[in-house]
Amino acid sequence: MVEVAYHYFPKIEVSSPIVDQQVLYDLAKEYGTPFFLIDEYILRSKLRELKDGFKDFFNTVKIAFSMKANFNPSVIKTFISENTLFDVTSLGELFFYLKCGGSTENVIYTSVTETKEEFYEVLENGVRLIVISSFNGLLNLIDVASEKGVIPSVMIRVNPEVGVKAEVRACYRHGKFGVPLNGSTVDSASNLLRKIINSKNLTFEGFHFHLGSQIENPVCFVNALEKLEAFIIKMRKEFPDLHVKTIDIGGGTPVSYGSPVPSPSEIGSIITKRLNLMVQNLGDKFTLIVESGRFLSAEACILVSKIINLKVYEGHKFIFVDAGYHLLLDAALLRQEYPQEVIPYVENNDNLKINLAGRLCDTYDIFPLSPASKLSGAELGKLIVFRNVGAYSIVFNMPFHCQTKPPIIMRKMNGEFVLVRKGETIEELFEEEGGNLDP
Numbered sequence: 001m002v003e004v005a006y007h008y009f010p011k012i013e014v015s016s017p018i019v020d021q022q023v024l025y026d027l028a029k030e031y032g033t034p035f036f037l038i039d040e041y042i043l044r045s046k047l048r049e050l051k052d053g054f055k056d057f058f059n060t061v062k063i064a065f066s067m068k069a070n071f072n073p074s075v076i077k078t079f080i081s082e083n084t085l086f087d088v089t090s091l092g093e094l095f096f097y098l099k100c101g102g103s104t105e106n107v108i109y110t111s112v113t114e115t116k117e118e119f120y121e122v123l124e125n126g127v128r129l130i131v132i133s134s135f136n137g138l139l140n141l142i143d144v145a146s147e148k149g150v151i152p153s154v155m156i157r158v159n160p161e162v163g164v165k166a167e168v169r170a171c172y173r174h175g176k177f178g179v180p181l182n183g184s185t186v187d188s189a190s191n192l193l194r195k196i197i198n199s200k201n202l203t204f205e206g207f208h209f210h211l212g213s214q215i216e217n218p219v220c221f222v223n224a225l226e227k228l229e230a231f232i233i234k235m236r237k238e239f240p241d242l243h244v245k246t247i248d249i250g251g252g253t254p255v256s257y258g259s260p261v262p263s264p265s266e267i268g269s270i271i272t273k274r275l276n277l278m279v280q281n282l283g284d285k286f287t288l289i290v291e292s293g294r295f296l297s298a299e300a301c302i303l304v305s306k307i308i309n310l311k312v313y314e315g316h317k318f319i320f321v322d323a324g325y326h327l328l329l330d331a332a333l334l335r336q337e338y339p340q341e342v343i344p345y346v347e348n349n350d351n352l353k354i355n356l357a358g359r360l361c362d363t364y365d366i367f368p369l370s371p372a373s374k375l376s377g378a379e380l381g382k383l384i385v386f387r388n389v390g391a392y393s394i395v396f397n398m399p400f401h402c403q404t405k406p407p408i409i410m411r412k413m414n415g416e417f418v419l420v421r422k423g424e425t426i427e428e429l430f431e432e433e434g435g436n437l438d439p
């Protein structure tokens with residue numbers, strides 16, 4: 001284990017762990033490349049930054065970590081120690097969360113599948129706050145709750161069908177998530193609400209929506225809240241005692257990958273203004289839940305890779321690293337521009353067009369460059385760091401070309417570097433793939 005004195009992180013254009021170059025080379029020598037490095041301090045500071053963005057909300061604000069973005073136990077344990085809520089989407093995630101010592105009181109369970117077997121496990125484990133997004137799922141929950149004799153609280157996941165300027169949109173018309181606010185078909189917000197209010201096995205908690213990820217303009221939240229408020233007012237004609245205890249506005253807080261994005265305080269102040277108006281208009285003192293996967297985890301993590309091949313022709317320089325999209329799937333899937341940096345970085349003017357290639361035998365294994373990438377001075381054996389890779393990367397790692405999962409190291413609050421996931425060996429991968437089973 002390498003030890004260095006803990007130091008604060010200077011403000012740079014892309015905030016991600018700033019680690020002494022020699023330390024990176026020492027870690028590379030000790031653990032091999034590639035490896036992920038997570039910074040506990042940044043995880044914690046992002047949580048405060050996000051919560052601070054909503055400080056002007058009249059009522060309670062709770063932040064939920066969406067563990068789909070990063071389920072490494074060291075990350076889960078860090079957020080558990082902050083007593084934050086967890087947005088949990090599968091029984092597997094629930095298992096990880098509970099194994100890490102999490103309390104079911106802090107779970108919001110939001111699945112896509114909503115089966116009886118799933119709800120049985122969820123309620124058996126003590127979870128009591130569930131987001132429902134289909135009528136079939138609601139019937140399943142009612143059945144299981146009555147069989148177990150418990151009364152879970154339910155939020156309805158609505159699809160506000162608003163335009164969203166974002167990398168990933170999750171609330172377009174006829175989308176897979178939630179139920180529409182308009183209409184009165186079986187799978188509609190009004191029908192689900194009726195069923196919940198008339199069920200003695202459920203308590204109505206409020207509404208949930210998730211608009212997308214890496215949202216660049218917060219106006220979509222305002223539009224969604226406007227539609228939701230109109231819906232609640234309309235439903236009060238049928239249920240005059242309808243009160244909302246919680247509104248969960250899902251995730252979407254963006255991260256800078258080299259181009260400017262609004263900060264949590266810029267986004268939060270716009271959303272908060274509309275929420276405060278909603279508190280007044282509805283006369284309900286509801287709690288606000290803000291979910292986040294990307295913002296809370298992306299900037300806390302770097303991927304450290306090594307340059308293992310180079311070629312230059314016709315004005316192009318190809319830099320080959322021992323990473324690939326099997327470690328950073330969104331580079332291929334969403335053309336995500338992770339800022340990359342040669343360590344040590346040396347300015348030069350050779351006028352060569354840089355192509356950063358992964359080790360995979362696949363056309364898509366070329367990394368898009370970010371405006372913040374610094375790739376001049378690349379030489380064989382030097383390290384290349386990919387910044388802001390803490391969200392939606394480790395969770396997607398795959399063994400294409402028999403590639404093993406790399407180790408993950410965490411820099412703890414005291415500056416110590418500890419191994420939090422050991423690298424997988426090729427023998428372990430062979431075993432997992434059934435290599436040792438007798439066919």
Ligand SMILES: Cc1ncc(COP(=O)(O)O)c(C=O)c1O
Nearest residue numbers: 066210213251252291292293294
């Ligand atoms: C329901 C829900 N909440 C929150 C999130 C987290 O989104 P983000 O990582 O963009 O904050 C997601 C992401 O898919 C989601 O589906």
